[in-house]
Amino acid sequence: MTELGDNPIVLRIDARLKELGLSREAAAVQAGLSRDAIRNLAREPNRKPRGSTLERLADVLRVPPGWLLTGHDAEQDRFTQTADFSPSPATQPTRNDVPVMGTAAGSLIHGDFEGFAMDGPIDYVRRPPALVDAKDLYAIYITGDSMSPEHKPGDLRFVHPHRPVQPGCTVIVQTRRWNDDPGQAYIKTLVRRTADRIVVQQINPAATIEIPIEHVHTVQRILTINELFGV
Template identity: 35%
Template sequence: MAKNDMKQRVGAAIQTARKRRGLVQRNIADPLGTTVAAVGMWESGKNLPSTENLIKTAEILRVDPAALGRGEVVYLDDVGLADAEVISDPGPPPSGPMDVKVMGVTYGGDDGDFTFNGEIAGYVRRPAGIATVPNVFALHVLSDSMVPRYDPGEVIYCGGRDPIPGDHVVIETFPDQEGQVGKSFIKKLLRRTGSEIIVQQYNPPAELTFDRYAVKNLWRVIPLKELIGF
């Protein structure tokens, strides 16, 4: 494999594992005694970490170091792994078919994955069925917990009305620790009580409960039939 391809694979593996662990780049940089910018360069595939830093990064992310060195992610445990990452901000829809914004970023954010630089890096296409729906945003699916409904790498859209039982939802939780980001999970909403949100997971099949007071946001995933206008 070409060296540049290996850089890309290792960088993507580090980024995916970090985001699924609910960590920010500083959570890797500080224990390693390096900079957030350096971690950003690894994740973007511009540089490879040294063998020592790769092993330490694997320890922080609780993944197999040998697999990480091959650009693969093998989790040593699956405790609290997030299912999704937000790739656009909620907001009123501008005009045009490619109008769900993906904002440009710079490396070096002290308290997050990145710092917004105010520039638009690209767009996610807005399907015709939600052309006039405000406050729509997009997500990348990271895990296989909702296969066969949602596959890793798939782009899904959230917004529209408030979720009701039977909807697929994205649950954003508050961060576990200061300096981290909250994790997002894709599940099927079964019911809500005054203190709990009960959901269904497909893979492996399970019924899960979230503490309502640990949930920052609950968004409905817009189904395909609405996206295409039915």
């Protein structure tokens, strides 16, 4: 067994991930799979995924499923007719309609935040299985390592604006300093809220940060893997 990608399917997956600038974990989550799905596949050189899994990954990687399976586009029709890899109707992917609203950095630099603007969709990704009917769901891509290893560069994170936010949750904090300020957004761990400020933490470098409440526009919860899959 190996994690280095001796499985030929994983070699092709990794090649496309490099071209798209995605991590294994980000691609797996976008495909509606567990974040370790590709890594687990890489551990077994002769393992072939289920047809539904292959189709989900192929959709995220923007390649034919047959190419992932064999390396040849012409094999796609034969792939879809092979009993061992036929997709299960119960596991068909859900619709690609969740907007990616930005790219989240968030380290503490010179006493201020490095964040990202929520200025409209930059991409659309697959809706997670447990959130088919969730309203106002959106996603962000992680850049930088300020929240690593919990949130690593390239990871995709889903944000549910209507889920309750509690201390210990990872959150997106959106700030505005004046009425016409387009605002910035930051990924942090919520420590507490008081009448006049919110207190958040980041991992790298370790820091506890206080933000005056008058600058806070919204605090929204990032969902866990269990919440994405209804576990």
